[in-house]
Amino acid sequence: MLLSRIADALYWENRYMERAHVLLRVVSNHYILSLDKDIGGNITWKSVLELFSSYSPEQIASIEKDTKLSIKSLLVDSSNDGSLVNIINRSRENARGVQDHITKELWEEINGVYHLIHHSDIEERIDNAETLDVLEELITKCVLYTGTADITMPRGAGWNFMNLGRYIERCMTTICIAEKQFEMFDFDFAGEKDIMKWRLLLLELSGYELYLKTYRTPKYNTNVVHQVFFNVNFPHSVIYSLRKIERYLDSVVHEASSPENAALWRKFQRLYSKLRYTDYDSIDSIDLKEFVGEIKCDLIEVSTHLGQNFFSYN
Numbered sequence: 358m359l360l361s362r363i364a365d366a367l368y369w370e371n372r373y374m375e376r377a378h379v380l381l382r383v384v385s386n387h388y389i390l391s392l393d394k395d396i397g398g399n400i401t402w403k404s405v406l407e408l409f410s411s412y413s414p415e416q417i418a419s420i421e422k423d424t425k426l427s428i429k430s431l432l433v434d435s436s437n438d439g440s441l442v443n444i445i446n447r448s449r450e451n452a453r454g455v456q457d458h459i460t461k462e463l464w465e466e467i468n469g470v471y472h473l474i475h476h477s478d479i480e481e482r483i484d485n486a487e488t489l490d491v492l493e494e495l496i497t498k499c500v501l502y503t504g505t506a507d508i509t510m511p512r513g514a515g516w517n518f519m520n521l522g523r524y525i526e527r528c529m530t531t532i533c534i535a536e537k538q539f540e541m542f543d544f545d546f547a548g549e550k551d552i553m554k555w556r557l558l559l560l561e562l563s564g565y566e567l568y569l570k571t572y573r574t575p576k577y578n579t580n581v582v583h584q585v586f587f588n589v590n591f592p593h594s595v596i597y598s599l600r601k602i603e604r605y606l607d608s609v610v611h612e613a614s615s616p617e618n619a620a621l622w623r624k625f626q627r628l629y630s631k632l633r634y635t636d637y638d639s640i641d642s643i644d645l646k647e648f649v650g651e652i653k654c655d656l657i658e659v660s661t662h663l664g665q666n667f668f669s670y671n
Contacts, residue, residue, distance in 0.1 A: 410430065554577075555581045
């Protein structure tokens with residue numbers, strides 16, 4: 358079994374890199390939509406800043422309509438605890454402490470992202486109409502990191518903790534992004550929203566093309582809820598992430614058998630069962646706000662319990 362310090366670092370290295378990728382995908386799609394005056398003429402960055410910044414409501418209100426300033430705040434503002442530069446710094450710091458437990462190729466990929474976001478001309482490039490180029494370069498670096506981890510990292514305890522970090526983060530961000538979108542409609546699904554109302558959410562989750570290929574009925578609201586929460590073939594759905602968490606959690610829990618780990622496993626299975634055994638046909642009749650809130654709270658509890666059991670968190 359890995360030392361708790363090493364397991365902790367591997368878990369958070371990968372969790373931060375997943376968060377970085379999600380942040381970049383959201384910013385990129387939000388930026389592209391803001392350029393389409395017919396669709397995004399009145400678009401603001403409020404929801405993105407609420408998700409990925411540590412700013413106060415007053416600070417968010419002061420910059421939410423300024424696209425360039427919002428993007429720089431989300432990417433390179435070190436005073437924003439949730440900015441990309443701070444996320445990458447934390448991931449690299451965790452990786453640096455466990456270099457003996459990751460491959461040379463993976464360390465090089467982390468350094469590649471780190472040096473790109475710290476490049477002296479990055480703010481100038483954002484200001485000088487190269488915003489999309491910068492975002493695409495950073496997204497490519499994150500994709501290369503994920504692919505390099507997949508083809509170079511040995512399978513074992515370290516790999517299990519890395520993937521727990523990835524899929525817990527993916528599950529949480531999917532829930533939070535969807536919840537933010539649902540809030541815009543006050544969780545009112547009584548009238549069918551046009552698919553264009555859901556376009557940004559699906560693009561941010563890399564699921565727009567899959568949606569168009571999968572769902573043939575005009576029940577856009579329930580179709581979107583199904584894809585985001587229940588579609589086992591969608592890599593960014595909640596159920597997909599929970600299936601992956603089950604796989605890797607099973608490995609680490611059964612490798613270190615204890616009453617505490619058995620309790621963690623039961624807690625996770627209760628969460629997983631809420632998704633697996635929800636009757637999709639009756640999704641219209643459930644309180645979606647309460648349902649999403651419960652899933653999010655349960656996932657936070659599982660994540661906290663995992664840290665207490667394996668990383669010696671108090």
